[in-house]
Amino acid sequence: MSDQNTFLLDGEEIAFTPGQTIMQAARAAGKYIPHLCWHPEFKPHGSCKLCTVKVNGRFASACTTAAAAGLEVENRTAELDDKRRTMLQLLFIEGNHFCPSCEKSGNCLLQATAYELEMLTPHFDHFYPDRPVDASHPDVMLDFNRCILCSLCVQASELVDKKCVFVMGGRGMKGRKIIINSESGRLADTDFSVDDRAASICPVGVILKKRVGFAVPYGQRTYDKAPVSIVETEAAK
């Protein structure tokens, strides 16, 4: 017997409470919808489009679409995962994602999502952009080669830390970037601290705590133990 507040996710009935998004309801029900810029603690940003699902046959971001009774939502279909894989490939070629030298490898949501969706090649021609590294801060370094513009650091610094250390600035393919909110543009000249929420929010390897990079060796990290779809559904319990 179907409850009033339920929708179908890949044919399975999912209960929701009014006000929840499709992403929130799916997660609460232990279902994994791939995502990068969405984080359960923050407002949805809706920019990465990895969580694109089909709602009654139309594309929509699961993180920004409200759950409603009777919706038919497609999630892990071959068609959607294929489009997600293409979006991941575009993210990989736009930045410099060189996993073999990255401290975040094995703990990186971008990498783990690409494993989940079996991305075997970046497919497109690489941009190899010239992006800066900021090692000025005594406890944290920034490597913008890996930034995917999810804006989670912006939200965490503004809403949790009340500091506004990071802001999104610029326009266009080359202009859009995270800017450090200090006159010099260097992290050392802000009041950023290693204990800030923003210091541990980055889903990729941009914001890195110094001196702990390889405390846990490759092979024993979060997504080495289980694929992201399992890690995410376990975390939601």
Place this chain on the structure above:
Amino acid sequence: MSEKKKLRVATTSLAGCFGCHMSFLDIDERLIDLLELIEFDRTPLTDIKHCGPCDLGIIEGGVCNAENVHVLREFRKNCKVLIAMGACAVNGGLPAQRNHLDLRDILEVVYETEGSLAKGAHIPNDPELPLPLNKVHPIHEVVKVDYFLPGCPPSGDAIWKFLTDLIAGRTPHLGHGLLHYD
């Protein structure tokens, strides 16, 4: 019943470190099983200099100089199926980390202005040396590639799974634990 014809396989390392070939040897005693199914053409193991007609071509490393381009095209021309093995062949890898720098600046620093060089050192200019390309490229930017096997290097188990799937006529499937970019 006649014996099944062995698949002919060629391998090479372009702008790579031979780490993927070392990992290939890490399939250990399974090499003996593999040799029941394949025979080698050009590869560092046979020292054959040019690739003849083959069923499989396995490329380690990206493309960083003119010779790499010639070898890669020779492989593509001769191999029915071409495989990019390892991070460098798949996305340029470590050598591609020079891509955001100017090639002349790099050569000048390494061969002319670096402090520990002998006096009068200069950028090598021997006609025997292949000319470096302005940028390092993954091999799919130069020729059509049929399959990709990422990893730096892919583990022996990943290479074994990939090759046995392919030889058995299945689409190679690595899955969690074997699919790695690092």
